[in-house]
Amino acid sequence: MAPNQNGTENDATLVNRSKKEFVRDYPNANPYDTKAGEKPYKLEIVWxxxxxxxxxxxxxxxxxxxxVSGKVILFGFAYGFISSYGISAGAHRYWAHKCYKVTRPLYFILLFLQTIALQNCVIEWVRDHRVHHKYSDTNADPHNASRGFFFSHMGWLMCKKHPDVFKYGKRIDMTDLTSDPILRFQKKYYVPLVLFCTFALPITISMYFFNTPFWYAYHWHILRYVVSLHITWSINSVSHIWGSKxxxxxxxxxxxxxxxxxxxxEGWHNYHHVYPFDYKVSELPRYWCNFTIPFIDFFAWLGWAYDLKTVSDDMIRRRVLRTGDGSHRHSKEAAKQKTQNELIEEENNNINEEEEERLKQNVARIRDHYWGWGDSDMLEEDINDIRTVNPKTCAE
Incomplete structure (x- = not known):
């Protein structure tokens, strides 16, 4: 959903649509399972x-x-550290999921850091990520975890995309980004921009400020870049295989x-796929396990980030008790309370049948597959339960 001319979303347009068509025409998880009239899939390596x-x-x-010297190692670590914010706070939480809004100074900071990261231009990164959320772990997901660890980690970058990625990807609204002339500029001149930002700039700094020979600085910054890639890739692989739900x-x-x-x-992936619009990407309040929260909160304090979207504790609790795997503290507390109240269960059996049926229908529906704030498939109840931190009415 594209923002209106004032740069703000029209909440009236975000009311949930019927899921009938969405459920009926949903991509398969196995790449070799084809639907009627489709050509058999053939894996094509991009050598x-x-x-x-x-x-x-x-x-x-x-x-x-x-x-290299300790100073160069420290500088490379710092350069890689700040580039991670370009992905987590920029491409991911700001551009892909529209979890918050920014003023122009922060916009350009995020764009520079995202360019440093060298993980594709913003428009293409966001396109792949929104499709990933909308059709997670199916053939339309660029890094479909159903195809194994290696494929979801980095193998998906070594072969041509499955036809379903393009077929269903066309349904994803990208007009909020494709209408941005600055992002179009980044896409058009992406190669020279990343050659300068990702390699030429840090290598030159290492050479002239730390007296490091070219090839020494070159190889160190290659290592820094590859390590950052594997950390990002692990979200697509490790966080789709091992962990709690x-x-x-x-x-x-x-x-x-x-x-x-x-x-x-970014590792609180079960939470994130349920609440892709939450700028915190987790419910945990501690900064040490989510370095992106203090980054965004700092700029919110400056007034450069605003309309930060998050969810209430009550919304989390209701979802945990309804669809969680029992590992959450709310699930454990509820199980304990249930045990204590077994003797009086019959007296409390006056559940509203209409409300119970509504909850069952919600569980039966595919309700998690939307890419973030602005997706027209968002449930109205989710929209109403969202809390906004540091709200503003001004345009970006």
Whole structure:
């Protein structure tokens, strides 16, 4: 859903549509399962990408022959650290999910950091990610975890996309980004921009400020870049295989502490797929396991980030008790309370049948598959339960 001319969403347009068509025409999870009238799928390797990734990893190993000083290591770590905000706070939470809004200064900061990360331009990154959320772990998902760990980790970048990625991807609204001339500029000149921001700039700084020979600085920054890639890729692979599912037990995404810490809070993936519009991407209040929250909160304090969307504790509790795997504290407390009240259960059996039926229908529906704030498939009850932090009425 594109913002209106004032840069704000019209909540009246976000009311949930019927899911009948969505459920009927949903992509398969197995790439070799074809629907009537479709051609059989054939895996096509993109050898250029295979050799590129092979070279990058060989260059990482070669770092042992090009040792650098502690200052260069620290600088490379810092450069990679800030680039992660370009993905977590920028491409992911701001552009892909529209979890919050920004003023122009923060917009350009995020765009610069996202360019440093070298994980594709904003428009293409967001397109892939919105499709991933809308059709998670099916053939329309670019990094479908149903195809195995390696494919969802990095194999998807070494072969041509499944036809369903394009077929269903056309249904994703991208006009909010494709209408942005600055993002179109980044896409058009992406190669020279990343060559300068990702490699030329940090290598030059390492050479002239830390007296590091070119090849030594070059290999170190290749290593820094590859490590950042694997951290991001782990969200698509590890966080779709191992971990808990406290919010929705019937989807693949999981909550994983290790990935949550390394990926700046992006490892709380089960929560995130249930609430993709929450700027915190988790319910945990602690900053140490979600470095992106203090980043956004700091700029909200400055007034550069506003209309931060999150969910209430009551909304979380209701969802946990309805569809969670029992690992959440609310589930454990409810189970304990149920045990204590078994003797008086018959006296409290006056459940409203109409409300019970409504809850059953909600569970039966595919309700988690929307890409974030602005998706017209959002449930009206979710829209009404959303809390806004640091609200503003001004345009971006």
């Amino acid at each position: 250029r990408n295979v050799f590129l990734f092979l070279y990058l990893h060989i260059a990482c190993v070669a770092c042992v022959f090009y040792p 406290p919010f929705e037990k019937d989807i693949k995404p999981t909550d994983t502490y290790a990935i949550g810490f390394m990926a700046f809070g």
